[in-house]
Amino acid sequence: MTDPLKRRRNPLLRPDFVRLWCGTTASGLATWAMPFILGLAVLHGSLSAVGLGLVLATRTAGFLVAVPLGGLLADRHSRRSVVLWSGLAAAAASPVLAAGLGTSTALMAVAAAVVGVGQGACRPAFQALTAEVVAPEDRQQANAALTFSVRGVTFLAPGLTALLATVTGPGTLLLVTAALWLAAALLPRGGGTAPAERPARSPFHVEFAEGLTEARRHAWFLAGLGALTVVIALGYSATNVLLPLTSREHYGTEAVLAGALTAYTGGALAGALLVARWKPRAQGWWALFGLGLYALAPLSLVFPVGAVWVFAAYAVVGLGVELFNVPWFTAAQREVAPDKLARVSSLDFLFAYGFAPVGLALIAPAAQAFGVQNVLLACAALCVLAPALAALAPGARDFRTRRATPEHLRG
Known part of the structure; x- marks a missing residue:
């Protein structure tokens, strides 16, 4: 009962x-x-x-x-x-x-x-x-429900x-x-x-700087945001630009493109359901591990390994992305000062999405200059390296900020 x-x-x-x-x-x-x-x-x-x-x-x-x-x-x-x-x-x-x-x-x-x-x-x-x-105590489940709806929308829209x-x-x-x-x-x-009540409003640029200062207080956040930016700008952009190309060249059909994107969404939906309840030890490291799984997407496109393997890789990638997203959002809501949470969250969205167009613009010329396989291998390596380096940041193990003052003494 x-x-x-x-x-x-x-x-x-x-x-x-x-x-x-x-x-x-x-x-x-x-x-x-x-x-x-x-x-x-x-x-x-x-x-x-x-x-x-x-x-x-x-x-x-x-x-x-x-x-x-x-x-x-x-x-x-x-x-x-x-x-x-x-x-x-x-x-x-x-x-x-x-x-x-x-x-x-x-x-x-x-x-x-x-x-x-x-x-x-x-x-x-x-x-x-x-x-x-x-x-x-309920935010992880709530964030999982929100991200589940996002993935459902991408699937149904x-x-x-x-x-x-x-x-x-x-x-x-x-x-x-x-x-x-x-x-x-x-x-x-x-x-x-x-x-929060404030005695006086500061100019916008001052309040924006306050958000930057708050973000810098959380070393795990800056490191994780850097890793996320690299993965989206390189891994995500590479697969969006080169997946259609390799789908046609390796398999002679665009059906692999549709199948891979569907598998990604299905994996993300499964990941949201999993992480709604799963709270492992060292959750930050698990989250960064999930982000690093994005390397499987460009790796699956390097050689014609078979459409089923491409679909499987993209399903695992989708699951890994949600293993990162839900703990990441939950940790920000827990660790960031409530009166600065929206500003810090805006930095998250700005960097994560702001550099994606740069990656989209540079991937195709890079593939022409260095070859599609070399670009895919480089993107895969960076998708692993960036989260691995982020895992070394203070607080990255649990996505928690070390406090200078014990919790029970804070006013």
Whole structure:
């Protein structure tokens, strides 16, 4: 029989967390659906390929600009209000994006930038809001539920978009994303006040520097963020650029590409379920080990080893990524000062996603200059080396910051 205290503490049974989970899921679905919808617009002839690139680029630019700003605002004001206004901004811009289809690519680019701003501003606010509505002992389970929804969205969004496209057009689908953003804005509750009272507000650059100082206090965080940045910029980018190429050259079909990405998502879903309950000793080292498993992705592409082995490698990679993600988010919520959590989380998203376009831009020229196999082997080696070096940082064993003052003496 289930312990009633555990049932009461279970975040999945708490209305405030369920609303937050639904809001993050809605924002994720809107985020992942938008590129597919715009791709359909290219097929329909209402958007050119050049226009597609421009619109997606301005959305990315808006995201990268808004992530640090969103972190500052979420620490300065209510996290709930930042989620509200960022979601409303994306919801308001989505119909404008639809109106620009077939008429004005410039209008679409401006609207996409606003959508990107809303997307970027809500990410650190959602992260900090989770820490407000979930008790510390339940955050790992809550973060696993959130990351499970993210992976589920990546799995379902393309199929749902394609299915809806059989009965309606891209413009209507963009209006559906507006409704999703509206749900993301209105559903979450909690966090009605700023996380800490301050005697006076400092200029934005000073408060941003405070976030950097807080991040530097946690050596494991800086080391882990460096490893994550390397893995995403090199490993993730290499497989995204070179997986389609090797799929065609080694196997003569693009089905391996689709199968590998599906296996990755399936592994990530399994990893989220596993880490929801599993709390091993030296959890930080286990998390970094999981991150290092990303090396299997480029390694599986070096030689034509068979499609089944590629699928297996990508499934293990997906599982390993979630072994890292959930403890990483949970540790940040536990160790970082509550009034600086959103700013530190914004650094996480900024570095992890900000350098990915650099890797995407450099991988193809590097493959032409040094050969595809050499680039894949180098990326695999760095995906192992970066987490291994991060594991040597103080506090990396458990993702805990060593305190100068004993816990019971802290005021």
